[in-house]
Amino acid sequence: MNLAESFKNKLKRIDNLPTLPTVLQKIIEMTSGNDASAQDVIDEMSADQSLTANLLKVANSPVYGVSKRIESIRQAVVLLGFQEVRNIALSASVFSTLEVAGRRGTFDRQVFWSHSYLVGYITRDLYKQFPDPRSQASYFTCGLLHDIGKVVLDQYFMREFFMIVDAIRERNVSACVAERDLLSMTHADIGGLLLERWKLPADQVTAVREHHTPWNTPSKLAAALYYANQLAFMLGYGSMKEEPPVTIDSFYDSEDVAWLDEKGILLPRETLSAKLDELRADEERLAKAINQSAGDSDSTSA
Ligand SMILES: [Fe+2]
């Protein structure tokens, strides 16, 4: 059996992957049917102190730019909307769930968290360019979760992960290229699988699965994730230190451009450049927000 086959077999074993805490499973179940009221969900969330703390931390971060401090889940729902709060609750707990369930990872979690948070922020910002009203409340949280497949690889498939990191270093290729060559699938596929197993909504599963290949889906959220990820790399916030940097020039020289153009989702160079300048001008505030979001939580900065 080759490495790709044995990897797929291991991944298939459902108990090999982490499960969500009961409270989150319950919240997903409640919010996917029509029988639970917003009040039921607020009660369920409020009963869990660490969930509440994580949620309020994100709700009060500059991503949402809410002027007065949010003190309770009820207040968060009033100000941000029910779906957004549910999504924040899920994503805020996912990182700590993986940390607790798996072994301690080998790659730099500070770097990874900074990347994830920034991609969340930019994805939400790109709603104007790639609007999908049905998924609007998921833009930030999908950005936060988009590379969750890398955490799964790092924590549950150590041997494969080391081989991927070596390949990235030796061949100066992206994680996706190394993963596809070695495992016949990428961290994006693995992230999609994980979110599917956790029964997250299909639009979020698709967007995470296609965040490096948005030309494969009509999902505007996938396109927003794709560009947010590129912009985070251009700003110097890649997800792993080992991956090669991305610049405006290298991006417009890449093979992706033809695919994006064919599907009508290629952003003109001036637009991407202007967005990059805008983010750079805001870098100090963003860096502060990233540090705060990582610093208050042991689970995410580990
Ligand atoms: Fe990725």
Ligand SMILES: [Fe+2]
């Ligand atoms: Fe990424």
